[in-house]
Amino acid sequence: MEPTKDQLLDIFKTMSTIRAFESKAVELFAAGKLPGFVHLYLGEEAVATGVCANLTIKDYITSTHRGHGHLIAKGGKIDLMMAELFGKKTGYCKGKGGSMHIADVDLGILGANGIVGAGQPISVGAAFACKYRKTDSVTVCFFGDGASNRGTFHESLNMASVWKLPVIFVAENNMYGISNSQKTSMNVADIADRAAAYGIPGVAVDGNDVIAVFEAASEAVKRARRGDGPTLIECKTWRWRGHFEGDPSVYKKPEDQESWLKKDPIPRLEAKLVDLKYATQPELDKIKSEIKAQVEDAVKFAEESALPDIEDVLTDVYAN
Amino acid sequence: MAEMTYAEAIRDGMRQEMKRDRNVYLYGEDVGIFGGCFGVTAGLFQEFGPERVIDTPITETAIAGSAVGAAAAGLRPIAEIMFVDFMGVCMDEILNQAAKMRYMFGGKAKLPMVIRTPCGAGFSAAAQHSQTLEAWFTHIPGLKVVMPGTAADGKGLMEAAIRDDNPVIFIEHKVLLGAKGEVPEGEYLVPIGKADIKREGTDVTIVAWSLMLSKALAAAESLAQEGISAEVLDPRSLVPLDKEAILNSVKKTGKLVIVHEAVRTSGFGGEIAAIVADEGFDLLDAPIKRVTAPDTPIPFSPVLESAYIPSEEKIIKAVKELF
Numbered sequence: 001m002e003p004t005k006d007q008l009l010d011i012f013k014t015m016s017t018i019r020a021f022e023s024k025a026v027e028l029f030a031a032g033k034l035p036g037f038v039h040l041y042l043g044e045e046a047v048a049t050g051v052c053a054n055l056t057i058k059d060y061i062t063s064t065h066r067g068h069g070h071l072i073a074k075g076g077k078i079d080l081m082m083a084e085l086f087g088k089k090t091g092y093c094k095g096k097g098g099s100m101h102i103a104d105v106d107l108g109i110l111g112a113n114g115i116v117g118a119g120q121p122i123s124v125g126a127a128f129a130c131k132y133r134k135t136d137s138v139t140v141c142f143f144g145d146g147a148s149n150r151g152t153f154h155e156s157l158n159m160a161s162v163w164k165l166p167v168i169f170v171a172e173n174n175m176y177g178i179s180n181s182q183k184t185s186m187n188v189a190d191i192a193d194r195a196a197a198y199g200i201p202g203v204a205v206d207g208n209d210v211i212a213v214f215e216a217a218s219e220a221v222k223r224a225r226r227g228d229g230p231t232l233i234e235c236k237t238w239r240w241r242g243h244f245e246g247d248p249s250v251y252k253k254p255e256d257q258e259s260w261l262k263k264d265p266i267p268r269l270e271a272k273l274v275d276l277k278y279a280t281q282p283e284l285d286k287i288k289s290e291i292k293a294q295v296e297d298a299v300k301f302a303e304e305s306a307l308p309d310i311e312d313v314l315t316d317v318y319a320n
Numbered sequence: 321m322a323e324m325t326y327a328e329a330i331r332d333g334m335r336q337e338m339k340r341d342r343n344v345y346l347y348g349e350d351v352g353i354f355g356g357c358f359g360v361t362a363g364l365f366q367e368f369g370p371e372r373v374i375d376t377p378i379t380e381t382a383i384a385g386s387a388v389g390a391a392a393a394g395l396r397p398i399a400e401i402m403f404v405d406f407m408g409v410c411m412d413e414i415l416n417q418a419a420k421m422r423y424m425f426g427g428k429a430k431l432p433m434v435i436r437t438p439c440g441a442g443f444s445a446a447a448q449h450s451q452t453l454e455a456w457f458t459h460i461p462g463l464k465v466v467m468p469g470t471a472a473d474g475k476g477l478m479e480a481a482i483r484d485d486n487p488v489i490f491i492e493h494k495v496l497l498g499a500k501g502e503v504p505e506g507e508y509l510v511p512i513g514k515a516d517i518k519r520e521g522t523d524v525t526i527v528a529w530s531l532m533l534s535k536a537l538a539a540a541e542s543l544a545q546e547g548i549s550a551e552v553l554d555p556r557s558l559v560p561l562d563k564e565a566i567l568n569s570v571k572k573t574g575k576l577v578i579v580h581e582a583v584r585t586s587g588f589g590g591e592i593a594a595i596v597a598d599e600g601f602d603l604l605d606a607p608i609k610r611v612t613a614p615d616t617p618i619p620f621s622p623v624l625e626s627a628y629i630p631s632e633e634k635i636i637k638a639v640k641e642l643f
């Protein structure tokens with residue numbers, strides 16, 4: 001199903017928020033303000049956004065180490081996210097988790113994850129819970145091309161398919177797992193082809209075309225809500241930055257980087273919005289500058305927030 | 321002797337053995353052109369080529385499991401697991417395959433394999449990328465567990481681990497990778513199972529390994545200024561453990577403090593304390609103290625993380641409690 005005008009404008013805002021948040025994170029990391037590992041989603045915004053535009057607050061997602069985009073697309077609050085990146089007490093995880101572990105269970109965000117492939121079986125469990133409780137909620141599992149080589153991929157897709165669980169597996173194929181290209185890690189061109197092994201639909205789409213992503217996800221979500229089981233969607237995309245901030249990506253060819261930069265999903269969407277007369281370019285530019293101001297506010301909130309108290313090290317290990 | 325970092329020394333140990341024995345090969349995630357997530361394998365791909373320095377997909381189960389198969393079939397694999405935290409992914413291959421195969425087969429198999437993996441907090445890498453998990457492996461008969469705390473030991477123990485006919489879990493510390501030390505050139509072997517007294521003393525024995533060795537040495541230096549002479553003993557390998565060396569040191573000092581970065585409960589410090597309580601009770605004139613991380617996952621925020629990691633101050637405090 002095609003997105004409506006309102007949906008498309010919301011999609012534009014979400015993608016622009018991810019872009020602004022991540023661009024700010026580049027700056028902040030370079031300035032030494034963000035501790036730990038920071039894996040950015042720049043260039044991949046259409047994937048999380050196009051998929052999550054089909055979800056409600058009652059649906060679940062599992063995310064990855066490269067999670068900021070998924071979180072924002074699922075409704076995560078950027079001030080709480082930013083404070084977590086800074087390791088502040090006001091952050092989503094009180095400063096205990098950092099970029100790789102941000103979660104908002106009330107919004108159905110079952111966490112970014114530091115273990116590649118770990119979200120796959122967790123998504124199966126969340127989908128099982130939805131089916132067990134007879135809700136029509138679904139779970140989306142985001143993971144990378146690299147993660148699709150882990151054993152968890154096989155076990156999760158198999159279990160979800162035999163149990164007909166309402167889960168949508170979204171493979172974000174950005175062509176690399178750290179320095180390893182997809183070509184050196186698997187002998188199939190399309191990860192989507194692996195769906196055949198589980199007897200479920202597999203579709204490969206241009207992950208930098210947010211409308212294509214939206215449509216594929218819309219089908220898969222409908223199928224899952226109907227009780228017909230999982231789908232594997234592969235979104236072909238590209239990470240603009242290094243694997244983490246600080247990785248100069250020597251293993252990537254400059255010409256590949258250049259050609260993918262030209263496929264930037266945001267100007268593509270802007271052209272579409274203008275073409276459909278849903279908005280004028282100056283209107284879109286105004287939205288983008290408002291979003292940038294919101295991101296600045298989030299940074300201010302994070303910077304002005306208190307550090308965690310040392311005693312917090314010992315809390316939250318067990319539920320009472 | 322040459323000045324080298326801990327990372328360079330471990331790499332040199334691998335290089336020496338790869339030159340010596342074609343059955344030795346190295347593989348893991350991003351160990352090739354990328355040089356390993358922490359640069360420990362940098363240059364080996366260029367030196368030994370893609371046949372012997374091999375990038376794998378993200379597939380810890382197959383990395384560890386294939387080391388078992390290759391070793392059983394006569395090779396001497398060095399497998400890298402990018403963080404010790406990811407050993408959970410391949411625990412069956414370690415627990416039920418590598419560790420037990422020789423025993424279950426009635427002594428008919430040999431598994432000369434090394435799994436290299438880095439541990440340790442200190443980079444705000446949070447709960448899934450900062451753990452120190454040696455105790456898991458020491459609880460599995462059939463494995464050797466090695467944890468170098470200096471550059472020279474890194475090289476010598478690596479060479480010994482590669483030549484060992486048993487599965488060796490070789491745990492490096494991320495914070496130590498850039499630490500410099502004098503390292504013997506050429507072939508250099510440090511026997512697995514032999515402790516090293518890193519500083520002699522008479523009043524208290526501090527047993528510490530991996531990164532905690534350097535904190536214990538710093539603590540001993542401060543304590544010396546206050547008139548307490550601490551002996552610092554690095555077991556270097558936990559399995560096999562040089563318990564004679566520990567008991568001999570306690571015989572001299574009468575006091576024992578054990579320091580490890582791993583969490584307290586079921587940490588290897590408890591094992592050392594039990595051995596000394598059992599076999600050296602009469603040697604002690606004070607309770608045995610442990611300085612460890614608290615029983616929690618590792619927090620992200622730098623203020624929390626530095627409170628979490630055992631520090632020089634905490635070691636000094638524990639020692640002083642004995643006087």
Ligand SMILES: Cc1ncc(C[n+]2csc(CCOP(=O)(O)OP(=O)(O)O)c2C)c(N)n1
Nearest residue numbers: 066114115116144145146147176177178406
């Ligand atoms: C089980 C496990 N193995 C290895 C790693 C180290 N690691 C972190 S991200 C990454 C690459 C992931 O590649 P992919 O799944 O394609 O995601 P991308 O980073 O490209 O978004 C690796 C190897 C990890 N975190 N967990």
Ligand SMILES: [Mg+2]
Nearest residue numbers: 144145176177
């Ligand atoms: Mg990838």
